[in-house]
Amino acid sequence: MTDLLRQLEEEVGKCISCGFCESVCPTLPASGYDLWKGARGRVILGKELLNSMNMEGKPNLQLSDSFYSCLDCFACLQVCPAGVNAGVVSHLSRSILAGAKMKGSRNPYASMIVAATMKYMNPLGIHRGLGSWASGLKFSDRSENLLYTGNMYQLMAYTGKMNAMRSLMGDAMGRFMAAMASEIPSLVRISATQYDKDFKAKLDQSLRNIAELLARAGVNFSYMGDEEPYPGTFIYDLGYLEEFREYSAKVYRMLKKTGARRIITVDPHTYDLLRNAYPKYVKGFDLEVVFYTDLLDQSKLHSTGKNVAYHEPCHFVLRTDAYNRPLELLRSASEVKLPARSGKRNRCCGGPDELIFPDLSEKISNDRYAELEAIGADEIVTACPICLSNLSKKGKVSDISGLLLEAMKG
Numbered sequence: 561m562t563d564l565l566r567q568l569e570e571e572v573g574k575c576i577s578c579g580f581c582e583s584v585c586p587t588l589p590a591s592g593y594d595l596w597k598g599a600r601g602r603v604i605l606g607k608e609l610l611n612s613m614n615m616e617g618k619p620n621l622q623l624s625d626s627f628y629s630c631l632d633c634f635a636c637l638q639v640c641p642a643g644v645n646a647g648v649v650s651h652l653s654r655s656i657l658a659g660a661k662m663k664g665s666r667n668p669y670a671s672m673i674v675a676a677t678m679k680y681m682n683p684l685g686i687h688r689g690l691g692s693w694a695s696g697l698k699f700s701d702r703s704e705n706l707l708y709t710g711n712m713y714q715l716m717a718y719t720g721k722m723n724a725m726r727s728l729m730g731d732a733m734g735r736f737m738a739a740m741a742s743e744i745p746s747l748v749r750i751s752a753t754q755y756d757k758d759f760k761a762k763l764d765q766s767l768r769n770i771a772e773l774l775a776r777a778g779v780n781f782s783y784m785g786d787e788e789p790y791p792g793t794f795i796y797d798l799g800y801l802e803e804f805r806e807y808s809a810k811v812y813r814m815l816k817k818t819g820a821r822r823i824i825t826v827d828p829h830t831y832d833l834l835r836n837a838y839p840k841y842v843k844g845f846d847l848e849v850v851f852y853t854d855l856l857d858q859s860k861l862h863s864t865g866k867n868v869a870y871h872e873p874c875h876f877v878l879r880t881d882a883y884n885r886p887l888e889l890l891r892s893a894s895e896v897k898l899p900a901r902s903g904k905r906n907r908c909c910g911g912p913d914e915l916i917f918p919d920l921s922e923k924i925s926n927d928r929y930a931e932l933e934a935i936g937a938d939e940i941v942t943a944c945p946i947c948l949s950n951l952s953k954k955g956k957v958s959d960i961s962g963l964l965l966e967a968m969k970g
């Protein structure tokens with residue numbers, strides 16, 4: 561039995577089938593109560609996957625959509641009396657499916673994203689212009705601190721138009737094109753011309769705000785510009801672990817080459833990946849990983865007098881070592897109001913389903929936006945480019961960096 565199967569057996573073996581996890585799983589109501597797209601259903605299918613591997617030595621391929629539609633938010637773990645994490649069950653199951661390398665065991669969109677990332681170090685095959693947000697800003701040539709955007713803000717400008725193209729094509733055609741692109745990654749580059757200019761300007765401004773916050777805090781840092789690699793989040797999340805091992809080692813070498821010892825991340829997914837997955841996959845990983853808010857001085861923030869509704873990113877608050885520094889700083893800058901589903905009961909924005917299950921993603925983000933809007937605050941704020949992008953489909957949402965900068969300027 562492989563290590564992945566052993567871990568899956570251990571995780572699903574704890575389940576007592578009480579169904580508590582279904583009450584918090586965002587994909588269950590969004591799927592119209594399709595039980596296989598809910599937390600308990602994923603655990604049941606995890607057992608089924610284990611059986612098919614043990615009995616036939618190959619996975620039952622009908623199960624994959626259940627696992628691919630999981631958001632990895634870990635809301636289920638917080639309410640499970642037996643300590644089962646259906647998000648981990650889904651990740652292990654995706655990894656087993658991807659590792660089987662059988663015809664049909666890999667989702668075509670997942671394969672497309674992984675193939676392009678492996679070839680170009682970026683899921684859309686773009687590098688030119690990724691550093692354009694920093695135009696006119698001065699960075700150190702070499703510093704012990706490296707500002708690492710991981711391309712995450714930049715990529716969010718493309719998701720809306722890509723999904724519009726996909727719904728125009730229809731699901732069958734979309735899947736066919738994705739399967740083609742996973743064989744010929746250069747096809748993905750077509751989408752590099754499709755971005756939302758206004759949203760790009762907003763994302764660029766968020767990155768400029770972050771750079772200014774760090775500069776005002778007296779932090780000296782370098783930045784790789786267009787050469788900066790994507791961290792490989794999709795590769796890891798989609799369960800392509802063999803590829804992730806190779807990819808993460810390559811990214812690590814590129815980061816080390818800059819001479820930095822400390823990596824300043826700006827989004828929760830990269831922060832989580834570099835802190836928790838990289839040390840397991842990259843031999844000798846020795847970089848310190850921080851989030852930019854760690855380096856800001858809270859005592860320098862003045863109140864802006866605003867009241868804001870804050871959407872907390874799942875990768876900050878639903879992980880074992882919850883990270884609450886953005887919320888602490890926000891409280892110095894404004895009066896913060898949180899929706900009922902916050903902290904350990906946080907509700908995901910649906911962003912991680914955006915590329916493979918856009919309809920599910922949209923329903924989840926609409927529900928979450930309605931909760932935030934109902935608070936009636938001056939502004940809805942978040943600290944993650946994926947949340948920002950997904951929630952902005954419904955109305956105005958701001959990145960936390962703008963408010964923090966306003967508070968720092970006094």
Ligand code: SF4
Pocket residue numbers: 574575576577578579580581582599600603639640641642643644645646
């Ligand atoms: S809450 Fe835990 S024990 Fe109950 S069904 Fe969900 S995974 Fe199983």
Ligand code: SF4
Pocket residue numbers: 584585586587598599602629630631632633634635636637645646647648650
């Ligand atoms: S991680 Fe989130 S989406 Fe996945 S099963 Fe748990 S609650 Fe549902």
